[in-house]
Amino acid sequence: MTKPIVYIARQLPAIATQLLEGHAELRQHAGELPPTRQELLEGVKGCAGILSLLSDRIDAEVLDAAGPNLKVISNFAVGYNNIEIAEARNRQIAVGNTPDVLTDATADIAIALLLSVARRLKEGERAVRSGEWTTWEPLGWMGLELQGKTLGIVGMGRIGEAVARRMVGGWGMQLRYTARTTKPLVDAQLGGRHVPLAELLADSDFVSLHVPLSTETRHLIGAAEFELMKPTAVLVNTARGEIVDQEALEGALRTRRIFGAGLDVCTPEPLPTSDPLLKLDNCLVVPHIGSATLAARDAMAERAARNLLAGLAGSPLPFAV
Ligand SMILES: NC(=O)c1ccc[n+]([C@@H]2O[C@H](COP(=O)([O-])OP(=O)(O)OC[C@H]3O[C@@H](n4cnc5c(N)ncnc54)[C@H](O)[C@@H]3O)[C@@H](O)[C@H]2O)c1
Ligand SMILES: O=C(O)[C@H](O)CO
Numbered sequence: 001m002t003k004p005i006v007y008i009a010r011q012l013p014a015i016a017t018q019l020l021e022g023h024a025e026l027r028q029h030a031g032e033l034p035p036t037r038q039e040l041l042e043g044v045k046g047c048a049g050i051l052s053l054l055s056d057r058i059d060a061e062v063l064d065a066a067g068p069n070l071k072v073i074s075n076f077a078v079g080y081n082n083i084e085i086a087e088a089r090n091r092q093i094a095v096g097n098t099p100d101v102l103t104d105a106t107a108d109i110a111i112a113l114l115l116s117v118a119r120r121l122k123e124g125e126r127a128v129r130s131g132e133w134t135t136w137e138p139l140g141w142m143g144l145e146l147q148g149k150t151l152g153i154v155g156m157g158r159i160g161e162a163v164a165r166r167m168v169g170g171w172g173m174q175l176r177y178t179a180r181t182t183k184p185l186v187d188a189q190l191g192g193r194h195v196p197l198a199e200l201l202a203d204s205d206f207v208s209l210h211v212p213l214s215t216e217t218r219h220l221i222g223a224a225e226f227e228l229m230k231p232t233a234v235l236v237n238t239a240r241g242e243i244v245d246q247e248a249l250e251g252a253l254r255t256r257r258i259f260g261a262g263l264d265v266c267t268p269e270p271l272p273t274s275d276p277l278l279k280l281d282n283c284l285v286v287p288h289i290g291s292a293t294l295a296a297r298d299a300m301a302e303r304a305a306r307n308l309l310a311g312l313a314g315s316p317l318p319f320a321v
Contacts, residue, residue, distance in 0.1 A: 004048030004069070004312050009035055009056045012076060013298045016051070019305035024049065024312060041065040049308045051076060055269075058083040063091060072311020076304045077291075078102060078158075079240060080321050081213040096307030096317040100158060101299035102291035106264075107162035109290045110208050110238045113262025117234050118206070119143040120260075122284045144205070144232060144259065146171040152204030153177040154197065154220070155211030155239065156186060163208050164190055176200045178211075201228040206236065213240035221245065226252035233258045238290045241267035246277065253280050264290050 006024040044066040156179040186192040222245035260282035
């Protein structure tokens with residue numbers, strides 16, 4: 001019997017191919033960079049499964065290119081804004097993602113960014129390297145403390161809650177959050193308050209973004225929202241770059257409308273080295289490394305492979321979108 005063909009859009013932790021081998025003919029994109037659009041369209045031809053990454057746009061054109069054999073798209077990420085879900089559903093193509101296993105890793109990065117910006121680690125480290133560090137400065141490198149301050153979580157889902165648990169438990173922070181529905185457990189255990197976004201922005205010393213990217217959340221944080229924030233506020237984004245209007249962010253940081261920002265995600269990715277954000281001392285950008293731990297990436301690879309195998313077998317996906 002001929003095996004179904006699976007297109008794998010990048011080199012992944014070995015567990016992914018180990019699980020798939022024997023069940024499918026693997027057509028894997030080589031190299032560290034994503035497939036070009038043309039390579040993607042060629043690569044998926046005749047496939048029954050696609051293992052995609054967040055940098056691969058999976059839309060009607062790709063589904064057309066794959067053709068009628070396509071049964072499953074398995075995204076190597078929890079976010080799936082790169083996939084046209086409605087288009088896949090119309091064609092009865094199953095879509096899976098990799099939730100939970102990257103929650104802790106991503107929450108840790110959000111807090112690492114928050115602390116780094118609050119305590120100006122980027123400026124400090126640069127001063128050490130450049131020789132600007134000449135003495136212990138009683139008035140130098142002044143930052144912000146976290147203890148007892150107010151944390152605003154925009155999108156109280158898995159990662160939002162993991163950040164809140166760490167920060168309320170570790171730094172006794174007051175908690176405000178936005179969500180589709182009130183979270184009674186978060187309120188009871190962490191003293192959370194479900195509030196409108198405007199109230200969260202006005203009250204919070206630290207704002208951390210954890211909503212998925214959608215038409216509703218694109219540019220959720222723009223010039224009007226920065227106006228509501230405290231001048232001492234820090235914004236952290238580990239969700240998706242497009243949730244923030246980046247031009248407005250650059251303005252808010254340059255004019256010190258807010259204290260600083262820590263970004264694991266931005267627009268575009270990679271951010272061009274000429275981007276004005278990179279000229280600012282109060283902005284720390286890291287290269288989308290929220291889930292970049294060995295444990296998280298291995299577990300994501302396993303979930304992605306299990307989703308593919310289930311989809312190929314016509315079974316419900318263990319981690320379906
Ligand atoms: N930086 C990284 O490497 C990295 C890693 C993992 C996830 N992410 C991003 O983080 C996002 C969140 O992941 P998660 O596992 O916590 O997802 P999740 O689904 O558990 O949480 C998202 C929450 O946001 C809520 N929400 C949706 N739209 C909203 C809106 N308009 N206003 C308020 N709340 C809204 C949802 O109801 C949900 O509770 C992902 O979609 C992904 O884009 C990034
Ligand atoms: O959505 C996700 O999973 C991240 O952005 C990458 O791990």
